[in-house]
Amino acid sequence: MRRVVITGAGTVNALAMDVAGTIAAMKAGRSGIGPLAFQDVDRLTVRIGAQIKGYAPEAHFNRQQIALFDRFTQFALLAAREAIGQAGLAFSGALADRSGVVLGNSGGGLGTLDDNYRTVYAEGKNRVHPFVVPKLMNNAAASQVSMAWNLRGPSFTVASACASSNHAMGQAMAMIRSGLAEVMVTGGSEAMLCFGGIKAWEGLRVMSKDGCRPFSLGRNGMVQGEGAAIFVFEDYDHARARGAEILAEVAGFSMTADASDIVMPSRQGAARAIAGAMRDARLNPSDVGYINAHGTGTAANDKTECAAVADVFGPDADQVMISSTKSMHGHVIGGTGAVELIAVLMALREGVIAPTIGYEEPDPECSLDVVPNEAREAAVTAVLSNAFAFGGLNAVLALTKAP
């Protein structure tokens, strides 16, 4: 079976506009969460989020591009530029035909939808911009990335709510493993911080009004973020033959469905996904040094996730570190697994475990080592990254140090 490695990484999120800045913020335990700023925010009851402050599309794209690129597409393009630049790949000829792009998102061009619904419903206009559809469609980001870098192989978009980007990266890995592709640009993006986006989430009453405190007693919900992270996945032999710097190996992947409840997570479904990824990567519990948690900061997710880890790891659960970086960059929904993979790369490459910030008090139902509040130096060789979506769709990646 072909091996899959990562040769490029890029991100934009509330912590920073690149990987280096994001890693610096994670090491410092800095929060990107603050007051939200957008039209009609005063009509919301939840008014905090990890918004990319000071973002100006004009600084990155021309007028014609902005007319076609929703915010989630812009984020994906910026992150892809960094990732593909680091990989040092140019796509032409046979390589272009054997390289594709699979991205995850959940809301697509939700901001575009929100703006244009406002135009026709609230403002009573009967005409909208001609590019609304190509701007809001969920595959717009993947398509624009394929066009920008001439990626002509297998390309599509995955939507599985909060697991979208983990599912996308799992697909990318499987395609390279199976020989369907040589290089895959993969990850995810989300830009749901608009009036309609948050208003819909308010309805479920799972959002915190004051902060994201994963695993901490008294946590009261999730806080949304926005952004993207994109990676270049590459066949190991291909990467080695061209002398590329290898950031990590994507060693295993597993996906499961709870098949039980549309919003409540299942301990068994999560545990099966965690165990499956370890089996796929041929890892024992004692091999895994760090788990980047789904860790949403809701009462239900965090205790279920800890129970699932305890089930799979048994006595080794006390040794593994598990942290939720959502406490810093917020819950980036369909892009969250991708943004969180930056913390995974930091752990493997720099030996620094990102903290769970905002941690106040231990919760007996989350009694694992959650790396509270301060980053920790620790050499790890194998890590997991969890994503457990609404709808009970779970996707877990296993990564190991570069071979």
Next chain:
Amino acid sequence: MAKDDIAARIVEIVAEQAVLEPGDVKLDQTLADLGIDSLGLVEAIFAIEESFDISVPFNANEPSESDFDISSVGAIVAAVSGLVTDQKG
């Protein structure tokens, strides 16, 4: 609004969630007795807010710590009566 009217409307809302006739809902029953799960509860609170034009302080992450008492149908009636008085004068 009279408390009896509030009680009658809440019983209707709860009955709809439980797929029962309003006459089969008793004020001393809990939502669990009536087979209403967390999603049903959130939907019922939405219906209450819409019916009475009030805002109900309830976070699904900490139902026991919310100011809104949901321990029984009667408790919900009392809590909503208080909110109607506070918010609608």
